[in-house]
Amino acid sequence: MEARAAALPPDYRIVYDEIKGYLWKFSAGGGMDVIAILDDLLGLFETGAADGRGVLTVTGEDVAGFCDELLRNARTYTAAWHDDLNRSVRRRLGTGHD
Amino acid sequence: MDNLTELLKGVLEGSVLEIIGRGDTYGYEIASMLRDLGFTDVVEGTVYTILLRLERNGLVVSEKRPSTVGPPRKFYALNDAGRADLAAFWTKWDFVTRTMHELRGARPSTS
Numbered sequence: 010m011e012a013r014a015a016a017l018p019p020d021y022r023i024v025y026d027e028i029k030g031y032l033w034k035f036s037a038g039g040g041m042d043v044i045a046i047l048d049d050l051l052g053l054f055e056t057g058a059a060d061g062r063g064v065l066t067v068t069g070e071d072v073a074g075f076c077d078e079l080l081r082n083a084r085t086y087t088a089a090w091h092d093d094l095n096r097s098v099r100r101r102l103g104t105g106h107d
Numbered sequence: 108m109d110n111l112t113e114l115l116k117g118v119l120e121g122s123v124l125e126i127i128g129r130g131d132t133y134g135y136e137i138a139s140m141l142r143d144l145g146f147t148d149v150v151e152g153t154v155y156t157i158l159l160r161l162e163r164n165g166l167v168v169s170e171k172r173p174s175t176v177g178p179p180r181k182f183y184a185l186n187d188a189g190r191a192d193l194a195a196f197w198t199k200w201d202f203v204t205r206t207m208h209e210l211r212g213a214r215p216s217t218s
Binding site for chain 2: 046049052053055056057058059060062066067068069075078079081082
């Protein structure tokens with residue numbers, strides 16, 4: 010995967026690195042889901058680069074917003090905390106099954 | 108029209124399903140179609156994240172096909188679950204638009 014990333018044009022490489030760093034900050038699982046996202050993302054970037062489009066044309070100017078949408082496909086800390094809170098409320102109100 | 112991002116969330120997912128339902132297609136083509144329709148700030152990345160989600164939720168199937176230039180492209184097709192979800196989307200859409208018309212004070216369209 011790193012060899013594929015290194016073969017990208019400079020603008021794609023910069024954005025790929027930024028995205029990679031951001032996704033890992035939120036990853037709460039074993040990381041396989043993030044690796045799958047990054048692997049697929051390389052495919053998107055390779056196609057965009059081959060078509061001669063700039064990286065921000067592909068991701069949009071709001072790269073962080075793009076990342077947040079990608080993260081909906083991964084197990085994140087925020088999603089885990091989200092579920093914890095709802096489980097805790099159910100337990101404390103005595104309405105849950107947990 | 109610009110600055111529709113917030114309003115379009117959710118609607119875009121249905122739009123992508125609708126477009127895929129008309130024939131196998133890929134992300135860049137879907138984004139171009141949506142921009143041509145007037146959703147000018149939809150980029151390929153927006154459609155890409157929706158496609159990831161649709162695939163993960165088992166609503167579409169994808170297949171890599173070779174391209175004349177560059178790496179192979181991922182083409183998407185609806186499966187039965189996707190077709191059912193698309194029908195459900197339009198039902199929800201009809202409800203929302205009818206209700207919004209009512210809220211605005213216009214008579215709901217008779218259908």
